[in-house]
Amino acid sequence: MGDEDDTSDEIITEEMLWERIPQTTGVDRANTYYELSARIYARGQYDEALALAETARDIYAELGNTKDGLAQAYSAIGYNLNQLKRINEAANAMSKAVELLRETKSPMAIDLACTLGEWWFGSKEFGKTIECMRDCVQEHLVEGNDSGAANDLYLIGCAHRELAEHAQALEAFQEARTIFKSLKEVINVARCDQKIAHCLIELNDGEAALAAAQKSLDVFVTAHDHRRETFSLLELGKAQVLVGRIQEGLDTL
Secondary structure, eight states, X not given: OOGGGHHHHHHHHHHHHHHHGGGOOXXXXXXXXXXXXXXXXXXXXXXXXXXXXXXXXXXXXXXXXXHHHHXXXXXXXXXXXXXXXXXXXXXXXXXXXXXXXXXXXXXXXXXXXXXXXXXXXXXXXXXXXXXXXXXXXXXXXXXTOHHHHHHHHHHHHHHHHHTTOHHHHHHHHHHXXXXXXXXXXXXXXXXXXXXXXXXHHHTTOXXXXXXXXXXXXXXXXXXXXXXXXXXXXXXXXXXXXXTTOHHHHHHHO
């Protein structure tokens, strides 16, 4: 079918889905509600899409033995709640989806778990972020997805940092850095160096912080990444003050 027909095809399809509801029962009915929810979500009508996803979930739940369907309904509920800025409720719904998908050994579980970790972080549930992302690290490493594991470790580091657990944060950022370096992801290595410098300053290791901050600064200056350059300068200045180079540190700051 040509591109010019796509819009009318979608309108007809949605109309057909609405007409199908009274004629279906069981899984077919739940699937219809779920498909409608997805269409309406794509249009940005999140309240309506949420109601449809919740109806799908209720039908799947009544049927039992439909874990994949129930999981997809919970994930749809999560995405809609997230768009409605109800982050905590979104994370709770998504955690149910992840739990169900892990039970069925679904390959979708890992992607939704990573999303969940970011949502927990966004709702300032840093302990839950760490717990969630630790599972993701292991799964990514088993899959051979090193980049995924490094990003997971970086988020774990950020969560520990928010909890003022600087030693654990440092360890996570160093692990992430090692993987990013092996993948030659230079900007991500520098992002880790900037966070490592921050942790080392909090742990009163000025010399090591100075080296890490300078490494990150060099990369961001070269990349013309002025926003990140500013953060690196901040850590560099604090490290200079910490090692007694007071005037130099103040100039940097």
